[in-house]
Amino acid sequence: MDRLNLIPIPRVTNISAGEFRKSYLAPERPVVLMDMASTWPALKKWTPEYFAREYGSLQVKVYDPSFTQAGTTYMSSLRTITFGEYLNLMPLSATDLRLFAFNLFWQAPDLRKDLLWPDITKGFSKRFVFMFFGCKGSVTQLHYDPDLSHLLHTVLHGKKRVVIFPNEQSKNLYKHPFSTRSYVDVDHPDLSKFPGLKYVAGYQTLLHPGETLFMPSGYWHHMVYEEAGYGICTRCSTMPMARKLRAYINMMVYFPIDKIMNKLYPEPWFRWKEARARSTSRLPVS
Numbered sequence: 001m002d003r004l005n006l007i008p009i010p011r012v013t014n015i016s017a018g019e020f021r022k023s024y025l026a027p028e029r030p031v032v033l034m035d036m037a038s039t040w041p042a043l044k045k046w047t048p049e050y051f052a053r054e055y056g057s058l059q060v061k062v063y064d065p066s067f068t069q070a071g072t073t074y075m076s077s078l079r080t081i082t083f084g085e086y087l088n089l090m091p092l093s094a095t096d097l098r099l100f101a102f103n104l105f106w107q108a109p110d111l112r113k114d115l116l117w118p119d120i121t122k123g124f125s126k127r128f129v130f131m132f133f134g135c136k137g138s139v140t141q142l143h144y145d146p147d148l149s150h151l152l153h154t155v156l157h158g159k160k161r162v163v164i165f166p167n168e169q170s171k172n173l174y175k176h177p178f179s180t181r182s183y184v185d186v187d188h189p190d191l192s193k194f195p196g197l198k199y200v201a202g203y204q205t206l207l208h209p210g211e212t213l214f215m216p217s218g219y220w221h222h223m224v225y226e227e228a229g230y231g232i233c234t235r236c237s238t239m240p241m242a243r244k245l246r247a248y249i250n251m252m253v254y255f256p257i258d259k260i261m262n263k264l265y266p267e268p269w270f271r272w273k274e275a276r277a278r279s280t281s282r283l284p285v286s
Helices: 017-025 048-055 083-089 109-114 195-199 241-264 266-279
Strands: 005-008 031-033 059-062 079-082 098-102 130-134 139-143 150-157 160-165 201-207 212-215 220-225 229-236
Touching: 017 031, 017 212, 048 083, 059 083, 059 098, 079 083, 241 266
Parallel strands: 005 201
Antiparallel strands: 031 212, 059 079, 098 130, 130 229, 139 220, 150 212, 150 229, 160 201, 160 220
């Protein structure tokens, strides 16, 4: 069976803010902060039962794998249901529905007090904190965030397996133009179809509740919900001006073009992007 070149993400405990910035944030190296969230009240309080009881009537948008496929639901939600309905569906392994970039705190601001932000998180947003929910076996397909922020992703419930790659490996990950997505199968790579994958090098880890992954700007990530669960993500948008410009172009130029072309010519547009991704893969020179 073909496998990608993956090594474990370093894991640390009791790291100071200064050491985090010096060893990981500044050089943009990923790391798992095993105890950053260990004292959060949210870890014990935010159970599925608690959310259903207190916030079950909220309307939420749910997504399935068609989010990344050409057609009417590309980059769009599948439907809207109540939060309580979703929480009832979440433990069912036969269901692949997800919530992502869900800012529960806009509607329930009191929940913010259940998150205790240590000095290590200075510069990361405490206002734009998004939640991500998935059923057991749900997969967040390989992509990187178009705003190019640094990310702190904390798991609160369930276990999540994460595979990440530096952004400079985009060509051999077969990045689709006008998007920040790849359609290679990280868990079952086809090296005959995508030979550039032989030359990528990435990282992997299994996140448990209370553990936080620092993902530097532009890192590709593939996430698998090994158990039904959820987590939160906050971001730091401090970056060089050239990267800010690149993020702006992603959000304000490339993405609108991608959505319009998908709406007008979904299948031909997807095939063109796929062909371009394969033609621009950068293999080492022998």
